[in-house]
Amino acid sequence: MADIRVACWNLQNLFDTTASNIAADLEFTPEHGWTAEALDKKLTNLATVIKAMHGGQGPDLLGIVEVETKELLEELILRTGLPNLTVAHADSPDLRGIDTSLVYDEQLFDLAGPPVSHVMHLRHRTRDVFQVPLAVKANGAALHVFVNHWPSRSAGQYETEPLRIAVAENCARLLGELVKFERDAYLAMPDTAATLDTLNARFDTNVLFMGDFNDEPSSRSVVEYCLAGKDLDHIEEPLKKAAANDSSGRQHTPAPARYLDQRAYLFNCMASLSGAADTGTLHFSQGSNTMNLLDQFLVSRGLLFGRSGLRIRRDSARIFKPPGMTSAGKARPIAFDKETKKGTSDHFPIEAQIEVL
Secondary structure, three states: OEEEEEEEEEEEEEEEEEOOOOOOOOOOOOHHHOOOHHHHHHHHHHHHHHHHHHHHHHEOOOOOOOOOOOHHHHHHHHHHOOOOEEEOOOOOOOOOOOEEEEEEEEOOOOEEOOOEEEEEEEEEEEEEEEEEEEEEEEOEEEEHHHEEOOOOOOOOOOOOOHHHHHHHHHHHHHHHHHEEEHHHHOOOOOHHHHHHHHHHHHHHEEEEEEEEEEOOOOOOHHHHHHHHHHHOOOOOOOOOOOOOOOOOOEEEEEEEHHHHHHOOOOEEHHHOOOOOOOOOOEOOOOOOOOEEEEEEEEEEEHHHHHOEEEEEEEEHHHHHHOOHEOOOOOOOOOOOOOOOOOOOOOOOEEEEEEEEO
């Protein structure tokens, strides 16, 4: 079976030209130079890059960050000329009206349930984490996709870090709800070897977190709170039965306290690129390391090892740098300029492949 071509891209402020009554998008109105002509050119430039992804085949699954409306994203996808792509989108209460979305090939996937916009409540409601449950038509495998846009560093990396940590902990909770049983359900399960198999099968649920995390793969929010790392030590460990001297008396399944405290880890497919010179998805000239690797793929145990019908190809995760969207010399992403009508986004897209088993 052919691999699923996955990509994710922060489009950098893809707004329409109409001032919203809710969104703080006054900078993206005709009065401020965001004209129909500028929007038209940005859409064309973005579409060219999307179509060039994966060696010119385009993506089958595309996470989108920073788009204002579903209609605008549908227009963008139409311009790519790529067939069978459909949009899952939900308007979030973000103060700027900027959302995350998922584009998927309806010939390859069925929507397995309603998409859910998880709004994180901090001091105010922040950007959503957008969840889309899919089923792969070729083999029936389930895939839960979360598109992320964590709080910005614009007010200072360390000043805003607690906001990203809060969202990271919520992401860890969302993962736990997918791969573990709730307390009462677990306590009602019989202490049998078959139950242990059931527990491990649920722990192997295919989950993909992708997006702009506004932190590096080595940042505390990602590693310590979202529990996404580059090592296999934790993620490869199966759930085990209680120890012989455990006071719970269980012989085939984990002690309840141990199971309920079990942490679900993620593997960061982009972490191997972290720290390399001139390697990243966003250029920040004021930093000591000017390239930041903020856009990442994080996968669950099942998706990493191929235990539930799908397997991420770890060596396929990469930063996509098409010549048309990079500067000369040290290739940097060129942000769109509404006056010159050149550029696309201040972020590079990222790509990966998922093997259908």
